Amino acid sequence: MKKYLIAGGAGFLGANLAASILDRGGKVVVIDNLQTGNNRNLQELKKHKNFIFKKYDIRRQIRIPGRFDFVLNLACPASPPKYYLDPVKTLETCAIGTGNMLEFALKNKARFFHTSTSEVYGDPLKHPQKENYAGNVQSYAMRSCYDEGKRYAEALIYQYRHQKGLNTGLIRIFNTYGPLMDPDDGRVVSNFIKQALSGDNITIQGTGKQTRSFCFVDDQIEAQMKFIHSDLEGPINVGNPGEFTVLELANKVIKLTGSCLPAGRAKSKIVHVAPAISDPKLRRPDITLAKKLLRWQPKIKLDEGLRRTIDWFISLGY
Numbered sequence: 001m002k003k004y005l006i007a008g009g010a011g012f013l014g015a016n017l018a019a020s021i022l023d024r025g026g027k028v029v030v031i032d033n034l035q036t037g038n039n040r041n042l043q044e045l046k047k048h049k050n051f052i053f054k055k056y057d058i059r060r061q062i063r064i065p066g067r068f069d070f071v072l073n074l075a076c077p078a079s080p081p082k083y084y085l086d087p088v089k090t091l092e093t094c095a096i097g098t099g100n101m102l103e104f105a106l107k108n109k110a111r112f113f114h115t116s117t118s119e120v121y122g123d124p125l126k127h128p129q130k131e132n133y134a135g136n137v138q139s140y141a142m143r144s145c146y147d148e149g150k151r152y153a154e155a156l157i158y159q160y161r162h163q164k165g166l167n168t169g170l171i172r173i174f175n176t177y178g179p180l181m182d183p184d185d186g187r188v189v190s191n192f193i194k195q196a197l198s199g200d201n202i203t204i205q206g207t208g209k210q211t212r213s214f215c216f217v218d219d220q221i222e223a224q225m226k227f228i229h230s231d232l233e234g235p236i237n238v239g240n241p242g243e244f245t246v247l248e249l250a251n252k253v254i255k256l257t258g259s260c261l262p263a264g265r266a267k268s269k270i271v272h273v274a275p276a277i278s279d280p281k282l283r284r285p286d287i288t289l290a291k292k293l294l295r296w297q298p299k300i301k302l303d304e305g306l307r308r309t310i311d312w313f314i315s316l317g318y
Helices: 012-023 039-045 087-108 144-162 188-198 217-228 246-260 288-294 302-315
Strands: 003-007 027-032 051-055 070-073 111-117 168-173 202-205 236-238 270-273
Touching (some): 003 012, 012 027, 012 217, 027 039, 039 051, 070 087, 087 144, 111 144, 111 217, 168 217, 188 202, 188 302, 202 246, 217 236, 217 288, 236 288, 246 302
Parallel strands (some): 003 070, 027 051, 070 111, 111 168, 168 236, 202 270
């Protein structure tokens, strides 16, 4: 039985990944400081006999007993409202935390896997974004706590692979959504669904003409599982190349939640508020490498994924 250590496993993607590994017969130890992780996700994982949880901050040296075959680093707040709560902690998690996870993987002679982000491309001047694009990132700005933190982590991982011989791999994740996401994470999909189900106005930051590419979580986890169990180095973009404006997303959510509203409750209206800090104008992955090397491409269309996500929000009482 293969053994996996997952940092950030109480979060949205971490919990979905842990569940997939457990369902396939692996043994999982999740460490999470619960800054943004969710106890509800942990309760689902605890139903599996081969699951262990330890509250842990990876900014401390990793001291977890036993030998691990895979060390998976998904620890870091991934939405602006969350990583703005403590920008220094966000930077330290990316830098010190990633370093501690790499050292632990080296000690265990384990395969190390890291989730980087499309944010390393910043506000891109090239579209769609390929893995060899160096990006357009502000190093001295509020948002840089996340962008530059993730870029530093990538540089550190490169050195551990090429100087220390560690078997490492990293992917760059583009906007992902679906069941187990935190309803209060401040991301655009969760915000819009909550507002629409409550009959509140949909608040769009800026004009709404900025674009995003939304990948349903099942597709995302399928790619991650393929990548983890390979010897690929990366970076490889993992996302859905379907591109939508934020305004298009808002209208889809209003339409799809319409039949879910109680009788007499009016559908939400769209209102515009101040733009977000350093908000990228365009975002779409080039997934040529993922198709070639992972033999993967997303299957779930945005409307279907939104329906499934809306149903999950409704199950939580929204």
